[in-house]
Amino acid sequence: MDNKRFISNDVFLGIFAALMAVIFLVQTMKFPEQVRLFPSLALILALIFSLWIAGMGVYKSMQVRRGIADYTNPEMKKQPFIVLASIVIYVICMQKIGFFVTTAVYLPCAMLLFGQRKPIPMIGSTVGVLLFIYWLFVIQLKVYMPAGILF
Amino acid sequence: MEVLISSFQTLFTFDVLIALVAGVVFGMVVGALPGFTATMGVSLLLPITVGMEAVPALVMLASLYTSSTYGGSMTAILLHTPGTAASGATADDGFALTLKGKGLQAIGVSTVTSCAGGFLSGIALIFISPLLARLSLLFGPGEYLFVALFGLTIIGSLCQGGVVKGMLCACIGLVVACVGIDPVTSYSRYTFGSNALGSGFGLVPSLIGLFSISQVMIMAEMSKESSNEGIVNKTMQMLKGKILLPLVEWKNYIIPVIRSFIIGLFVGILPGAGGDIGSWLSYNAGKQQSKHPEEYGKGSLEAIACSETANNAVCGGALVPLLTLGVPGSATAAVLLGGLTMHGLVPGNDLFTVQAGITYPIMLGFTLSNFLMAIIGLIAARYFIKVTAIPVSILAPVIIVLATLGSYAVQYSMVDVWSMVAFGALGYIMRKHDMVTAPIVLALILGPMAETKLIQSRIAARSTPLLMYFMSRPICVILTVLIVISIAVPVIQSRKQKKKSDTIMDEE
Numbered sequence: 001m002d003n004k005r006f007i008s009n010d011v012f013l014g015i016f017a018a019l020m021a022v023i024f025l026v027q028t029m030k031f032p033e034q035v036r037l038f039p040s041l042a043l044i045l046a047l048i049f050s051l052w053i054a055g056m057g058v059y060k061s062m063q064v065r066r067g068i069a070d071y072t073n074p075e076m077k078k079q080p081f082i083v084l085a086s087i088v089i090y091v092i093c094m095q096k097i098g099f100f101v102t103t104a105v106y107l108p109c110a111m112l113l114f115g116q117r118k119p120i121p122m123i124g125s126t127v128g129v130l131l132f133i134y135w136l137f138v139i140q141l142k143v144y145m146p147a148g149i150l151f
Numbered sequence: 152m153e154v155l156i157s158s159f160q161t162l163f164t165f166d167v168l169i170a171l172v173a174g175v176v177f178g179m180v181v182g183a184l185p186g187f188t189a190t191m192g193v194s195l196l197l198p199i200t201v202g203m204e205a206v207p208a209l210v211m212l213a214s215l216y217t218s219s220t221y222g223g224s225m226t227a228i229l230l231h232t233p234g235t236a237a238s239g240a241t242a243d244d245g246f247a248l249t250l251k252g253k254g255l256q257a258i259g260v261s262t263v264t265s266c267a268g269g270f271l272s273g274i275a276l277i278f279i280s281p282l283l284a285r286l287s288l289l290f291g292p293g294e295y296l297f298v299a300l301f302g303l304t305i306i307g308s309l310c311q312g313g314v315v316k317g318m319l320c321a322c323i324g325l326v327v328a329c330v331g332i333d334p335v336t337s338y339s340r341y342t343f344g345s346n347a348l349g350s351g352f353g354l355v356p357s358l359i360g361l362f363s364i365s366q367v368m369i370m371a372e373m374s375k376e377s378s379n380e381g382i383v384n385k386t387m388q389m390l391k392g393k394i395l396l397p398l399v400e401w402k403n404y405i406i407p408v409i410r411s412f413i414i415g416l417f418v419g420i421l422p423g424a425g426g427d428i429g430s431w432l433s434y435n436a437g438k439q440q441s442k443h444p445e446e447y448g449k450g451s452l453e454a455i456a457c458s459e460t461a462n463n464a465v466c467g468g469a470l471v472p473l474l475t476l477g478v479p480g481s482a483t484a485a486v487l488l489g490g491l492t493m494h495g496l497v498p499g500n501d502l503f504t505v506q507a508g509i510t511y512p513i514m515l516g517f518t519l520s521n522f523l524m525a526i527i528g529l530i531a532a533r534y535f536i537k538v539t540a541i542p543v544s545i546l547a548p549v550i551i552v553l554a555t556l557g558s559y560a561v562q563y564s565m566v567d568v569w570s571m572v573a574f575g576a577l578g579y580i581m582r583k584h585d586m587v588t589a590p591i592v593l594a595l596i597l598g599p600m601a602e603t604k605l606i607q608s609r610i611a612a613r614s615t616p617l618l619m620y621f622m623s624r625p626i627c628v629i630l631t632v633l634i635v636i637s638i639a640v641p642v643i644q645s646r647k648q649k650k651k652s653d654t655i656m657d658e659e
Contacts, residue, residue, distance in 0.1 A: 017319060024341070035335075035336055035340065037605065038598075039325075039326055039341075042322050042598075043322070050319060052315045053315055053319060056315070074584060076583065080369070080371040083367060083368055083371040083547075084572070087575070088572060090551070091565070107549070110547070114370075114371065114544035114545075116545060121542075122545075129549055129552060137199075141201070141202040141203075141560075143202065143563075145556075146559060146565065
């Protein structure tokens with residue numbers, strides 16, 4: 001990346017956190033006095049620290065632009081968010097279909113997502129995990145599993 | 152004495168012993184897996200303990216805590232990959248010894264000294280805690296407020312990404328802790344009209360999200376073929392000789408072990424300071440006092456003894472403020488507090504009087520788990536590194552399923568599962584920006600306590616200004632000084648370090 005245009009992620013992080021703090025602070029001011037005391041103190045402190053982080057981010061960016069320091073922003077990759085999306089889909093399906101059926105399908109799919117290509121470990125670990133969960137949670141701990149239209 | 156005898160009887164029942172063994176073995180596996188922390192292990196196991204009796208449940212969690220700290224040293228020594236941050240100080244010396252063909256001896260020293268550190272800290276826990284709990288009777292709301300603030304500032308100041316980011320994390324946690332119906336006035340805060348948020352975010356799902364789901368997302372970034380089976384097999388072939396040193400050689404380690412135990416215990420008692428700080432402090436103290444400081448970092452068994460004694464001593468130390476004041480000594484202890492409250496145990500003097508029949512077996516179980524850990528470690532340590540050969544592609548999906556089920560099982564609520572997902576995303580984004588998740592957890596626990604004590608202090612102060620009221624109480628003044636020190640020292644230290652590195656760069 002061109003160092004002349006470098007902006008530290010801390011600038012965005014600080015500004016975003018400060019904005020959130022202000023929004024919540026406005027909301028907090030509508031609370032009765034006794035209820036708002038503690039959260040408003042926490043939010044004011046959060047606002048101060050957010051602005052401080054943004055300020056440090058600006059300082060960092062200036063240093064990099066002048067060639068005094070060498071910082072790099074953390075790289076946000078797609079893969080973790082794809083995994084997060086898969087968890088969201090898994091939870092939705094679990095509610096609709098039921099825990100065991102959803103998990104039996106989800107586990108091999110998630111393994112594929114994480115790069116596993118060998119069928120035997122995939123099937124073996126899926127069966128093993130499901131049997132372990134059934135034994136521990138259903139038989140031993142008597143937990144009521146999320147049940148949808150299926151098992 | 153009677154309590155101790157009856158506690159032994161409770162401890163040596165089938166259920167508790169099974170829980171003890173399960174906690175130790177699971178802890179060693181969790182510790183051995185790089186990227187897996189004791190905190191994550193305890194948070195994953197927490198929902199499983201919901202249906203259990205308090206004693207076996209908490210013995211299992213406490214034994215997991217100490218054994219996972221030890222488990223991290225196995226991969227640190229044999230693979231130069233610390234399983235937990237607390238084993239970071241062990242990695243260089245341990246792996247250097249492995250390369251010299253002395254890996255098993257290093258494991259032996261690590262096992263015995265970890266056991267010593269954990270066991271001694273357990274003894275200290277049993278004897279210090281009741282005294283401190285009695286002292287806590289002198290504490291009013293003002294003192295508790297300042298203890299909570301001290302806990303928050305110290306963990307904030309210890310964050311790797313810097314003091315300011317740590318403090319921001321703590322503030323975020325405090326605000327999140329306010330979500331739900333206010334316990335005093337029943338006023339809804341930040342629920343946005345949703346009934347589901349009325350009781351706030353559940354502690355266990357939040358912990359699982361912050362520690363486990365965020366870790367899975369970090370794992371997703373790794374290379375697709377991340378199994379290190381080849382390295383593990385190669386290391387296994389390098390292991391030879393006896394695991395235990397001859398008895399005469401152990402006398403060289405008595406002083407380092409005692410010194411490291413004291414350091415570890417003290418660091419553990421400090422709210423928020425974890426095993427990594429204890430082990431590095433002890434390592435440095437050992438280097439300064441050693442007859443052979445030049446060997447440190449190049450394969451010193453003494454260095455391993457120092458760091459391993461201290462990181463396990465931290466575990467017992469961290470339980471002292473947890474059980475007496477409700478202030479966790481480390482991030483893992485914060486999760487353990489969730490376990491205590493889940494089983495209806497409230498930290499304080501009552502734990503050592505009214506509920507002594509539950510508390511003492513837990514403390515004894517923690518103490519004895521260190522012996523069990525040593526026995527299992529000496530027999531099977533070399534095989535535990537095999538767990539690191541399990542590929543991420545198998546491990547990560549299994550964690551997702553267990554985390555989801557664990558979040559649900561606490562209250563049979565899908566809202567908790569969604570909280571876990573949200574906190575997982577938050578935790579990942581924070582970790583990507585050098586912000587650690589531990590202050591949020593601590594704030595989630597200490598926030599409600601701090602708020603309640605603040606309200607009670609206002610009532611107790613009556614017409615006196617609140618600041619004057621606090622300053623008229625000596626313990627509050629002492630804690631204020633400690634808070635200022637805990638914030639100022641890391642800032643000054645980082646500035647000094649920066650100046651030093653700038654000077655070195657200028658000279659170059």
